[in-house]
Amino acid sequence: MNDTTQQGIRIRPGSPADAPAVLSMLDSAVAWMNERGNTEQWGTTPFSRKSGGVERVERYMTENTPYIAESGGVPAGALVLDRGPSAQMPIAPAGEPERYVRLLVSDRRYAGLGIGAALLAHAAEETRRAGVALLRVDCWAGGEGELVAFYERHGFIPTDRFLYEAWPGQVLARRVG
Numbered sequence: 001m002n003d004t005t006q007q008g009i010r011i012r013p014g015s016p017a018d019a020p021a022v023l024s025m026l027d028s029a030v031a032w033m034n035e036r037g038n039t040e041q042w043g044t045t046p047f048s049r050k051s052g053g054v055e056r057v058e059r060y061m062t063e064n065t066p067y068i069a070e071s072g073g074v075p076a077g078a079l080v081l082d083r084g085p086s087a088q089m090p091i092a093p094a095g096e097p098e099r100y101v102r103l104l105v106s107d108r109r110y111a112g113l114g115i116g117a118a119l120l121a122h123a124a125e126e127t128r129r130a131g132v133a134l135l136r137v138d139c140w141a142g143g144e145g146e147l148v149a150f151y152e153r154h155g156f157i158p159t160d161r162f163l164y165e166a167w168p169g170q171v172l173a174r175r176v177g
Contacts, residue, residue: 014066077106077115133177
């Protein structure tokens with residue numbers, strides 16, 4: 001499936017071969033957040049050097065449904081969908097069929113081009129295409145709530161808050177059917 005969206009962004013299915021690009025995006029996101037004083041969301045250690053970080057991304061690319069957004073043929077963002085929240089997180093299943101955004105990340109070199117928005121629109125389309133009406137995501141709820149606000153701007157409504165160790169989280173839901 002080749003879905004071309006605004007501003008020359010092409011979204012394609014991801015594969016295990018995309019794991020290095022996704023790790024690079026995650027590493028650059030950690031560095032970008034840290035430069036802005038955010039050391040709480042994803043910590044200070046690059047994902048590629050975190051214990052289990054490489055394996056986690058490899059699982060995303062093989063056990064879930066990954067998508068890669070490309071700009072000019074270069075990976076610029078990644079989205080991973082699943083059928084529910086991670087079993088490691090203190091998040092209750094929805095009680096109905098759902099698709100769940102497990103990962104959304106963009107390469108900071110492409111900031112402001114709408115990569116995240118295009119990937120979320122694609123997630124909604126894929127959820128509808130599967131005959132599922134509910135798309136959910138969880139995110140870091142710390143700081144000034146910027147990440148929660150990002151998802152709200154894209155049609156998600158906050159539902160449950162949770163605490164994972166010392167990490168404040170927010171579950172958000174969007175009806176797509």
